Amino acid sequence: MWDRRDAPVEQASLTAMAAALRHRGPDADGFWTDAGLGLAHRRLSVIDVSAAGRQPIGSEDDGIQVCYNGEIYNFAEIRDELIGRGHQFRSRTDTEVIAHAWEEWGAQAVTRFNGMFAFAVWQARDRRLWLVRDRLGVKPLYYAWQAGRLIFGSEIKALLAVPGMTRTLDPVALDAFLALNYVPGPRTIWREIQQLPPGHILSATANGHALEPYWDVRFGVDRLTDRAETVERIRTLCDDAVRLRLVSDVPLGAFLSGGLDSSAIVHFMRPRHAGPLHTFSVRFDETSFDEGPYAALVARTYDLQHHEVVCRAADVPATLDRIVWHADAPVADISMVPMYMLARATREHVTVVLSGDGGDEVFGGYSVYQADRLARVWRSLPRWLRERLIIPIVDALPASTGKMSADYALRQFVAGAGESRDIAHYSWRTIASADQRARLLQPDVHAEATRDQAPESPFLAAARASGTEDLLDRCFHVDLKTFLADSILPKVDRMTMAFGLEARTPWLDYRLVELGARIPPAWKLSGLDTKVIFKDAMRGLVPDPIVSRRKAGFHAPLAAWFRGPLQPLLRESLSPEALRVLPELRPGAVQQLVDQHIAGRANHAFKLWGLVTLVRWAHT
Template identity: 40%
Template sequence: MCGIAGMVGQPEPRLLRAMARVMAHRGPDDEGVWSDDTAGLAARRLKIIDLVGGHQPMANEDEGCWLVFNGEIYNHRELRARLESKGHRFRSRSDGEAILHLYEEEGDGCLQQLEGMFGLALWDRGRRRLLLARDPLGIKPLYYRERDGRLAFASEAKALLLDPACPREPDLPALAAYLTLLYVPSPGSAFAGVEKLAPGHLLVFEGGRARVSAYWRPRPPARLVTAPGEARERVRAALGESVARHLVSDVPLGVFLSSGLDSSSIVALMRRHAPEAPIRTFTLDFEEASFGEAPAARAVAQACGSDHREFVVRPQVAQLLPELVWHLDEPLADSSLVITHLIARLAREHVTVALSGIGGDELFLGYPRHLGARWAARYARLAPAPLRSLVARLAGSLPDSSRADDPTGRLRRFLEAGPLEAPERYLAWISFWNAPALRELLPGLPPGSDPLAGHRARLVEALAAARTGAGAAAAVAALDLATYLPDDLLMLGDKMTMAASLELRVPFCDRRLVETVWSIAPGLRSGPGLKPLLRHAMEPLLPPATLARPKRGFSLPLARWLRGPLAELAADLLSEARLRRRGLLRPAPVVRLIDEHRAGRRSHADRLFALMVLELWQQAFWDDWPARRRAVFAAVDAAPRGGFPG
């Protein structure tokens, strides 16, 4: 695992070293910088495969191609054997070197052969051509900036901001999308002029111009699997193969274990594929009973014979938030970011790699809103529009629940969106501010901005092809797979684990597994409950109690904490005086949210947390940035040339 950076067009070695230095947490084991008169590459490395070799940037035999690479290629041994049979000579055992030789054979088509997670940059010196690529599901991030015939890229946006020519001004439409969704969708970023390469996309930069295109997207095959038994066997086999691929490592690895189906499936399949190997599992717990998962996770660990450790999360996590927002680069208000970082810190004391169940919900229809899409289709058929409109007005009186699953709040949102057409209904469910509220909150938003335009276009197309309630559920899950998964869950997963110098692997985000699931009829993937296909597939390997356990969200008890131990922090970050000095948000709606939440009239926990993260982001990248930038360059200048500033 690494942090990579580089530029094409007047490369600056000092800036390249600084770009690597600011990402030292991503690679504490090694640093490398290379440049010629046209391009420069930099990397920080966390050693996972080939602990002796694998230094980056790396070159092919004649140094005509240079590579920096963040991630893991799980089929690198198979690729290496094939390439060596064609006469290619390898200098190391690293997985990255296979990319170089595969590019020599197949050009950009090499991306179709890579099984794993990656953000990569390959400079072809002879053609004066840069190739950037991001893995199909978007597990590893990759930012870039193109301006005046030059291009710079990095694993983290803060590395690009070190260039004084790179603006730090916020992109207001991107911030509107953030406030709506709690994350910034690709290909935009929170910084004007900085973009994210979308999952499954490549960028070619030559002749002073960038060209972006998709090289992969999941598509259903010509013939769908319709037999339940065959579907279960295919899923169990594909997931088992993915877990086996994700165990390739030269360092110890473990698993983030909750009480849920996804991480339990990973542990069970690890034990099946490596019956004698040690398994280390890690779980977080809460004092609030409805959020805690430790007893059930402990039972799974005992059944699989893992070396298990637990950690209790308390409200003192507020002290961590400024540091975590710095590592995020962009505002992202999923409270599971705190939990992810804390469990990563716990795991890093024992392992260098951890597996996670991220992606199981999007792939196997695991969110209540996926079930809601199926129910909503029936509700619209059975209840006439005037009745649904009346029920929507009455539903506003339903209170929020302090429970992790918030059943009454979900019911209210379901009924309030009842009169809407299918696309707008689902977009309402995943939105935290509607259009009028957003314009009241963000007065500088340009007219005509629509933060949901990209989501709406994807969803309309997917729903148009859905003929049943099951198809509708699969369609909205496909939207989540393309948006929420990479831009929220995988983004925070990468940033929060890399902040602890831990590599995160996600077996559910495997291209082959996705293609297998996409080959199964929607009616078999959707059912009366959540994740029916995965539950049936794992019946031979998991105990009934695990299979029957209801879903629990991976989040903090924010609603309660914001009325108690975090209330003071919220009041400080969102004070009326501070908001007026910033000038970004209108204070009145923020004050109203705080008052309603404190009084218990409504839970605004997610909205308040989003505003708190936004303020901390402004502090990190507006207020504190000049001092941070000076410190990075001072560290670079103090290190011996060619040295390794840790």
């Protein structure tokens, strides 16, 4: 917390903020104050677990103070360079490297860091505060201005712990959540609180503040032309990205789904990891959702100490409210349930875990990218054929509850295929259409929400910022800036940090992201196959059945659960009585969705999960 007028910061506020984040750092706390400034930290000990690593940490003369969450993976080489320049260190932590690097290079130091991070730097000489977030947004950072004070923290609940902190539900964010099951940044569900965007620095002094980017990825620039050489570069960078993320003074393992991304991580980990390598996966009783046999194949191939967790419908009522609390703000991804259970089991064995998130955005792994390409064919069909024959047939398909069922995919496709290229990609990422949201929201709330900003605005802005006119490159950039940053990464961070478990994502090494942006889209997608060049790079390394299988995704059988064992939870969570906590919603429209889904007339599982999550969140 920082007061631009140098008014004292109350220790009670700092203590309350730190207490709200205890789950993220269960090992120790630390505080540092100056005139108008207070820093509070909860420590998860990973590098230099001694008392010397406690935060906040300063430079030699304490002229710079750092409060930090994350890891700088290349800190050792930066530390060596700083020692060569005369800097003296009191610990082996990467936190202290940030302090000395800032002292040496100022804010330009961040461009030298390869890692995941959210940190505050205070320079006493200039009375300047910097807030910094990593390039892709792996680590969260929220802030708010209140009565001349800049209040910031790793989770929203830390800001809300400050006495007098105001909170007002943002109708624009609410509409966006209903559309996407998450709120695209920099907005949050609260008007007063914002996210620091990935790859940005906020600097503040008594004279004002500025928010500036320090990194972005540009697609289609300096295109790669040698395919064989690119395959080798992918292998080399993947190996190095994993190598950097194995530095730890505490036990380390890996999530293993049986998909290509997590299996490739294990491949590069195994030769560098002495002794048993612990891996962890989730299983489901429902066959179409269960990837257990593939994970078992990888475990046998690499002689892993493999652990399995079974996720069943009965686990949802027992964990839902804790999941919603840890999610911090509405993020309605059903895979948070198995992720929560997986993280809980993983923390019994290790403190650090490597995860395969990011590979689909970097190398083109989502089926939605095929839809982006097929839409061109759809638009070339005669209008009468689309409207009189194909769409009625799709609308008449019975609602299935299977994983990525054909009827659901086809309905999503025809709903967006007629739109312009960027709007079509947004449409395929939506959960509730504009018409459905208009029915769900009270008229005055809907009018205010749609007057200020449409939910697709962040998608269109990201498409324009991609720096390219290529359809697929625009979509890759959009997903990095929206779906990955505001849905996937918050899920992984909140569910792992709920148990003080640090998740590291090698495929989001910024060097791989920059390489991926230079790869021609035709090398990523071919015919109906996705992630082609990454598969080529892993072929001969990872077992062939893993390389050759279609992407499955990390889901749970929610549609069937809501019609069966979770029907009581669904009706209870969305009853008229429960909905009173959110007067912005229209109970009749919500009940209609519930009835249609349970009767099998439609598959509203994702919409209903979003509403359940939203209402349970509002009750926390």
